[in-house]
Structures are given as C-alpha cells and as structure tokens.
Amino acid sequence: MSVPRPAAVIVLAAGEGTRMKSSTPKVLHELCGRALVDHVLAAARGLSPERLIVVVGHARGQVQAHLAASGPDARAVVQAEQNGTGHAVRTVLEAVGTINGTVLVTYGDTPLLRTDTMAELLVTHATDGNAVTVLTAEVPDPTGYGRVIRDATGAVLEIVEERDATPEQRVIREMNSGVYAFDGLLLADAVKRVSTANSQGEEYLTDVLSILREDGHRVGAYVAADHIEVEGVNDRVQLAFARGVLNTRVLHAHMRAGVTVIDPASTWVDVDVVMEPDVVVHPGTQLHGRTAIASGAEVGPATTLTDTTVGAGAVVRNAVCEGAEIGPGASVGPYAYLRPGTVLGRGAKAGTYVEMKNARVGEGSKVPHLTYVGDATIGEGSNIGASSVFVNYDGVRKHHTTVGDHVRVGSDNMLVAPVTIGDGAYTAAGSVITNDVPPGAMAVGRARQRTIEGWVARRRAGTASAEAAHRALDGSATRPADATHPAGDQDGPAGEQHQESTK
Ligand code: UD1
Ligand code: CA
Numbered sequence: 001m002s003v004p005r006p007a008a009v010i011v012l013a014a015g016e017g018t019r020m021k022s023s024t025p026k027v028l029h030e031l032c033g034r035a036l037v038d039h040v041l042a043a044a045r046g047l048s049p050e051r052l053i054v055v056v057g058h059a060r061g062q063v064q065a066h067l068a069a070s071g072p073d074a075r076a077v078v079q080a081e082q083n084g085t086g087h088a089v090r091t092v093l094e095a096v097g098t099i100n101g102t103v104l105v106t107y108g109d110t111p112l113l114r115t116d117t118m119a120e121l122l123v124t125h126a127t128d129g130n131a132v133t134v135l136t137a138e139v140p141d142p143t144g145y146g147r148v149i150r151d152a153t154g155a156v157l158e159i160v161e162e163r164d165a166t167p168e169q170r171v172i173r174e175m176n177s178g179v180y181a182f183d184g185l186l187l188a189d190a191v192k193r194v195s196t197a198n199s200q201g202e203e204y205l206t207d208v209l210s211i212l213r214e215d216g217h218r219v220g221a222y223v224a225a226d227h228i229e230v231e232g233v234n235d236r237v238q239l240a241f242a243r244g245v246l247n248t249r250v251l252h253a254h255m256r257a258g259v260t261v262i263d264p265a266s267t268w269v270d271v272d273v274v275m276e277p278d279v280v281v282h283p284g285t286q287l288h289g290r291t292a293i294a295s296g297a298e299v300g301p302a303t304t305l306t307d308t309t310v311g312a313g314a315v316v317r318n319a320v321c322e323g324a325e326i327g328p329g330a331s332v333g334p335y336a337y338l339r340p341g342t343v344l345g346r347g348a349k350a351g352t353y354v355e356m357k358n359a360r361v362g363e364g365s366k367v368p369h370l371t372y373v374g375d376a377t378i379g380e381g382s383n384i385g386a387s388s389v390f391v392n393y394d395g396v397r398k399h400h401t402t403v404g405d406h407v408r409v410g411s412d413n414m415l416v417a418p419v420t421i422g423d424g425a426y427t428a429a430g431s432v433i434t435n436d437v438p439p440g441a442m443a444v445g446r447a448r449q450r451t452i453e454g455w456v457a458r459r460r461a462g463t464a465s466a467e468a469a470h471r472a473l474d475g476s477a478t479r480p481a482d483a484t485h486p487a488g489d490q491d492g493p494a495g496e497q498h499q500e501s502t503k
Helices: 036-045 060-070 085-096 115-127 184-193 207-214 236-256 455-459 464-472
Strands: 008-013 051-056 074-078 102-107 132-138 147-150 156-160 174-183 219-223 286-288 304-306 319-322 336-338 349-361 366-378 389-391 401-403 414-416 419-421
Touching: 008 036, 008 085, 036 051, 036 060, 036 102, 036 115, 051 060, 051 085, 060 074, 074 085, 085 184, 102 115, 102 184, 115 132, 115 174, 115 219, 132 207, 156 207, 156 219, 174 184, 184 207, 207 219, 414 419, 455 464
Parallel strands: 008 051, 008 102, 051 074, 132 219, 286 304, 304 319, 319 336, 336 349, 349 366, 366 389, 366 401, 389 414, 401 419
Antiparallel strands: 102 174, 132 174, 147 156, 147 174
16 A cells, blocks of 8 residues: 555654753754754655644744754744643644644654654554554553553553553553554544643643544554654663664665675764765764765775765775865875865875865875865865965965966975965975966075084084084084085975075
C-alpha cells in the first residue's frame, strides 16, 4: 500500500525542557548539523504533509526565529501556557481550524524517529480504518512513560501516565511514544472533551484514545520495531546518546555507498554532508554543514571541515577548513587552517602551518610552509617561500595582493598589500615587498648585510663563542671577508644564500 499523505503533521515543541539546564530552548540544541526540531521536521517532510505545524511556547521568540530561517514551510502556533499535550493540540485546532484528513502528532525532541516508521504508522492507521493509531514500543525500562493498556484480546484500551498508573500497570513495558495518527474530524471533537482530572491537572492528549474508544471508534497501535527511534531527548545525556545513534546511521549510509571510514567511533559527520565513493576518512575527523568530498579524496586524520568542498583525489590532513574550496588533487596540511573564501586550484598546495583566508591559489601553485595568505590571488605554477606573510591589514582596512603565474616569492617575504607581483617575477628571501614588481623582474627589499670582522673577540672576549671563533680561525688573524661568498656568486636566484643583487 502506498503511504497516505497526511493532511497535517503537528510537532509539539512548547515545553520548557528544564532538564537540559540551558539558556537555549531544548528543541534548538544541535546534533549532526541540525537542531532537534529540524530533524523532526525533516523526517515529517518525507511524508509530504499538506501542512506542517509546530506548537511553540517556552522561549518561543527564539524558536520562531529559528523556524523562520530554517523551516519557513512550518507554521508556528503559539501555546502561551503549557497545559498539557491535549491542550497543545486543541490550541492548534483553534488557531488553524478543524483539519479534515489524517493528522499526525509528534514531538520536537525525538530526532531519531525516521520517516519510514511514521509512514508505517500511517499505513496501519489507514489499513485498519482506525480513528486513532498510536505508535508504541517495548522498552527495557518504561519509567516515566505512559503505559499502553490492552485488553485480553490485545485491543488497546487506554494510555495511563506513570503517575496515574497502578503498580500492576507500571510493570507494562509497552510505552506510548507520543506519536499518533488521528482522524482529523474526530480529533477536533474529542480534544475538546479532555478533562484535567489527573495528577498533573493537565489536558492529556492520551485521553483522546479512551474518549474515541468509548464513542465506539476503532483505536489501534503500531509497535515500532526499534524502541530507540521513539526515545526523546530530555537532558544532555540523552542528547549525546541520540547524537551517537544518528552519527552511526549517517556513517553506515556512507560506508554502504562506498566510503571508507577507518574509525567510525572517532568520526562525526553531519546529515547534509555529501561523499562520493572511494573517499577515505581517517580517524578523528569531523565533517560539518554542507561539506562535500569527491571521489578518491582522503581527509584526516584529525581534520575538521565545515561547509568545505574537496575535489577528487585531494588530500587533507590535520586541517581545519571553513567555507573553503579545495581543488582536485590539491594537498592541505598537515596543520593547515583554511578560512572562508579560500579556493585552492587543481593540484595546489596549502602545506604545514599555513593559514589562508579569502585567497585564490591557482592550479599547481604551492604555499608549502609557515605562511599566512589573506586577501590574495595567486596565479598558476607559483611558489611562495617558507615563512611569508601576505600583509593584508593596515590596522583599519584589508587590502588585496595579486601574485601572477610562475612567480617565485623567496622565503620570509612580507608582501604588503595592495601590491602586485607580475608573471614570472622573483623576489629575494627576506624581502619586504611594498611596490609592484613587473613581470620577470627580481625584487629585493631588505637591508644589505654588514659584517664586522673580529667583533666577538673584541666585545665578548672569554666567552665560549669567542673561543669557538678562535679555534675556527686557527688562531690566525681574521678570515678574508668574502671567504664564504666568492665574488660572482652574488646575483643568484632568490634563495637563502645569495646576496643583494642591487649593489
Ligand atoms: C508524554 C505522554 C506519555 C508518553 C511520553 C513520551 C501525555 C499526557 N503523556 O508524556 O504518555 O509516554 O510523552 O515521551 O501526553 N508539550 C507541549 N505543550 C504542552 C505539553 C507538552 O508542546 O502543554 C510538548 C513538549 O514540548 C514535549 C511533548 O509535548 O515535546 C511531550 O511533553 P511532556 O510534558 O514531556 O510529556 P511526557 O510527560 O513526557
Ligand atoms: Ca518527554
């Protein structure tokens, strides 16, 4: 049987969530990249309901603002005072009018409940022609839950809350999940007749079952195959448990689709992350938000990617990347930090102790060691020497640096933006580059070395340094000034050793 489309899904989320001990409303706590309530809404959307309604109450400003941003298809209905689950549903029907068709009621704090399970409930409800069908589960410890009371034939009679239950009823391990499929017209009538004659003085939605049964309507139950799905989150221990279950589900789906996860126990992947077959995820990796990883890429160990795309065959090790685009075959880390707006071209490299922000690095260009690249465009095939800084901030504003194709920036350069280094240009090691460098030029921006012979013997006599120098010089007079730098070797390529070429 195809799954009947519900006329509405009502998500109850007005409760305070006291046990979270949090200034954040319970249903906005995050797991696997979504708030609790968003997991529920995502599962509900899988049923294509005509209407999606969320009952808000406690901290409703925050919850409504969240829904407006992340679930605008859901209508929030305010339940100003939380007088019980029955009152919550009555408040909805008073606000939106009677709903003709099947109404599914669920909670905002059950992130593990899958669309498939709700669909099975709807199918049972329709097939059996019930006025109401409750989703139940056999649990090892039913403490705190409403118990499902059945007669000798197994027919559902009523649901009794723990506080109102007799000792015999408390032994029952079939619990009420709080999820129901109702006939909308019958619900609208019955919910008005719920009393508050119970230990909490609340309107219990559970009472609708006995009211409908006493009216002569069919009341049924669908027992969930896995009770874990219907377990709600009431405190942070349960939040962590639910996160673990959800994460395992996500990892299993990826592994079955061809992703290698070396250590599922230390790998955390948000629900919206996309991975192609033959991706390898190493231990200690967290993949958040809209991260997408193409075939053959390897991420981790100890890597956290948020809203980052990784191209085919790229390698990202011990890195933290946020809002970055890593091209095919590119290499990141170990120990790299790529911030928003970083775009690494095909085969490019952001190496060890490298930070980048708002920077485009062209195909095959390399930034291998100890470097900050902020607000920059680097062309293709260029190399940035170790320990360089793209000096982008003048204390007030950020400025852009442009480096052309096949440029060789020497080690320990400060490229003071705004500045442009033309195609094929070189800069000398240790340069502070403040002026544009034309294509093909060599720029040297540093003080010339001054060597004062015999200074240690004169000014630090008797020290270990002076003695070492004495031994090296073999007791003779000072060595010739150019002994280690023969003339003619002073116009070499940009590297650590060569001298200034502007003498
Ligand atoms: C409810 C059920 C119980 C079931 C359990 C499953 C009733 C009377 N009892 O008990 O049989 O085993 O859920 O978790 O229904 N809410 C509102 N407005 C309110 C009251 C509650 O929106 O006025 C929301 C809460 O935010 C929460 C959900 O409804 O998400 C359940 O409310 P809660 O008070 O936790 O019900 P339980 O006592 O757990
Ligand atoms: Ca509860």
